[in-house]
Amino acid sequence: MKAYLECIPCFFKQAIETARFAGASRKTQKKIVDRIAKAIPGVSLNISPPEMGELIYGTVSKVTGKRDPFRKVKDKSNKLALELYPDLKAKVARSRDRLLTAVELAIAGNIIDYGIENTLNVGEEIKRILSAEHRAIKKERKRLFNYPKFKRLLKKSDKLLIIGDNAGEIVFDRILIEEIMDLYSGKEITYAVKEKPIINDALMKDARQCGIDRSAKVVSTGLGIPGVVLKSCSKDFVRIFRRADMIISKGQGNFESLSEQKREVCYLFMAKCPVVASELRCDMGDVILLCQGREG
């Protein structure tokens, strides 16, 4: 997905919020805004929003000198999600369609995001997404919640690649991975995190904190942008991407940067911004399971 003009005001907003988060003074915040403003005329709208994200968050890091301003937030999100883990496992265990519940939880976990909204209303979100009412809605709008296709692809695929998104959220992904391992034998699952700190995206450290490495091989994309731009990823990651039978991509940033890929990818995320919602013809807050691209 290409960036829209509407993304530009939002980039400035995110830069100011992150700069404040990093403890920058008003003067430093203005310096950051000025640097980004200077760069805007050179930025093409043919790149995806996460590629712009590198400019925004990279500038904040450079000017404030804080390499990972969201480290504490990430630790907190991981801790919170790990506390929820036993309850979530129980929810999956007692549900009629365990895989569906695990998929829904993996999407619900995507509410843990500091790039756009600062809320962490995870409990409420889980309740909403798992409700009978919401299941009926999802069943009706099959285009954006194509669970039958997801299940079909999963069944026939041996090598899975799951591209993670945020810290905390990855605990929810762990539950999905464990469920897949329980349901099907012989699947080889690789889980990708970001190489360098970017917003609250999960890093190798988070994958370990959250126990993902117990059930999946954890690799990094090689990047420090809030998405996956294949031409810039590490060779190792690109090889894994090409060889995977099925790719599951978590979060809006990964969708924004991968959606023009030819390869079929199953995107699991919540529509968190008006631009993405309008691109998908859905409402903000909608729960998305979109299988898009040519079958591998």
Add this chain to the structure above:
Amino acid sequence: MKAYLECIPCFFKQAIETARFAGASRKTQKKIVDRIAKAIPGVSLNISPPEMGELIYGTVSKVTGKRDPFRKVKDKSNKLALELYPDLKAKVARSRDRLLTAVELAIAGNIIDYGIENTLNVGEEIKRILSAEHRAIKKERKRLFNYPKFKRLLKKSDKLLIIGDNAGEIVFDRILIEEIMDLYSGKEITYAVKEKPIINDALMKDARQCGIDRSAKVVSTGLGIPGVVLKSCSKDFVRIFRRADMIISKGQGNFESLSEQKREVCYLFMAKCPVVASELRCDMGDVILLCQGREG
């Protein structure tokens, strides 16, 4: 009031919306955004948001070649407000405190704004503001709705200056002017509009369309910015400003640009943006009657 960093994302948003409103293509919109971005590092945050407004709306006009993109909107707002005029007059006539109702209507008219929100929910707003419940709220928060002081100042002042804001809204101001003329004899009222088109701010043409010139002397500020920056206004306007016994300023833009003035001004407006609401320690949508500055 000085601009806040949060104003910058909002400026870009307004520029994009206005460019679209003027029928600009995506390429032209990007050109406008780039020009504004280039100018941002040279802009000090010590100026008021309306002074920044000149950069934003001026750039849209220059690049699109449309001097007055909101002309049609302004005509429509005037027409709509004139249709409401008989009803509004009747509302004032049957109220216990006619002046209070006229003041409240003048503030309710401030909902007619295209700079920030595109809604034109005037009827609902009038109902809300005139309700007994809302009157009780306003009475309690005297700091931001100081009607007793407004009335006291009005009583003792002979030369009044009312600084208008938007097209359409000025019909509501006309009702206030007519009420003042009815209640007190011998008042000399001057009504100021903008000299050049800026957003949907009222011009001389609008004042005539709406019949303001029947009860007040209409002058212009000499400016084409969505506020009043005295050092840039015409000499005539500055003289009227200095000589007035009481100044009534309509709308958020005039407040933002005049609020650091020494002269006492009675500001009548609705708090329409989070930055102004936080500056005033009030909620968005609050109805403001603030008398601020040293008594003249």
